[in-house]
Amino acid sequence: MTDSALVPVTSFRVPIAPSAARILFVAAIAFALGGLTSVGQTFLPEDAASLANSTAGWTAPTALLVFSTARSFREAIPAGVVSFVALTLGYAVVSTLRGFPFDPTTWAVIGVLAGPVIGAAAFALRRGRMAAAVGGGLLAGVLIGEGVYGLTVVAATTSPVFWWASIVLGGVLVFVVAARRLRDIRSTMVIISAAAVTAASFVGAYLALGALFAVL
Template sequence: MFAPAPRRPLVVLSAVAAAGLALGVLTAYAQGWLPDEVGSLANSSGAWTVLAFGLAWWAAGRPVVAAAAGALALLTLLAGYVIGAEVRGFPSSTALMVFWGAAAIVVGPVIGLAAAWVRSGPPVRAALGAGAVAGVLAGEGVYGLRYVADTTYPPYWWGSIVAGVLLLAAVIAGRRLPARAAALAVVVTAVVAAAFVVLYSADLISVLP
């Protein structure tokens, strides 16, 4: 039998870009559609992280392709959001585009590599990848409960924490990580979550022009 032809990186990345753009537009519209209980889903770093992770997981082949997919996913999510918000009559500020564009370039490749490592990397790398993504979800949940619970729906943030824990548990069980790798995943989750809270609470976007 013939082995299936490998997917061409350009085709894969084009599909990631198209999906990211469409999901970004959907995010902008969802801000007006979703009920209060889940409204934060359309204004959440964790949601975009999961979307970028999923797209990079699908694209994962060589690490460089996965890293590019993660960055491209976040960039096109941002572009789609800006387009959707503009159509709705809510133009995006330069500060928003600069901040989240820089975040996409810096964080996107990490998310892409995390997806590739969780999917098929050795145990230590799978632990690092799982911890990175689970940490974002848990960290955003803690941030939400601590800083914006009065103006949002608190159970949503608890849900984000639970989602991070479930993701971590699923990778540990699904990849059958040995004890040391599993412990590493837990530690990375905690470190990333703490870093997320510190950086997000600094409100860096407010210092941009």
């Protein structure tokens, strides 16, 4: 057989779209961060124990990951879900391996529901003023709302330090977005209003869920 009769063999490749690659990257980092949270509980003070049992504890890294990687709302929404769920699974897997079994079901469901909103809000910070105001207000409202809930509802069984830190972080987010992205009265009022409405809604939703779980 001559060389001309030989048919070149090419390797079979499954191309991965850049958006899918970025979402997979978010999943890997989130899973690792969730696992590190479990390990960190061995060394962190008791005041930070609520980190792994709070929406704010998963909201902040999810928002940072989506903000840093997403290129569109269509990418940010699934990335938010993937990050939130991966954080939970990473924490559950490492905790279980360390001898502290953790059922990720509840927080995974919360991640599926909250992830799209958190992802979209994080990406909105990169858009126009009004989008940034609404997105920033929503993220800040989650942090502030959970802090208020922690200080008023579960204060007897948890340290107030984490809850105050959550409130302060939410306030800092509002200030930074207003100062660096908005810079006008109208959009600044929007971010403040969005944060207040989201915080109040968050507390109300948590109270309703608590009442539902009590009945079940």
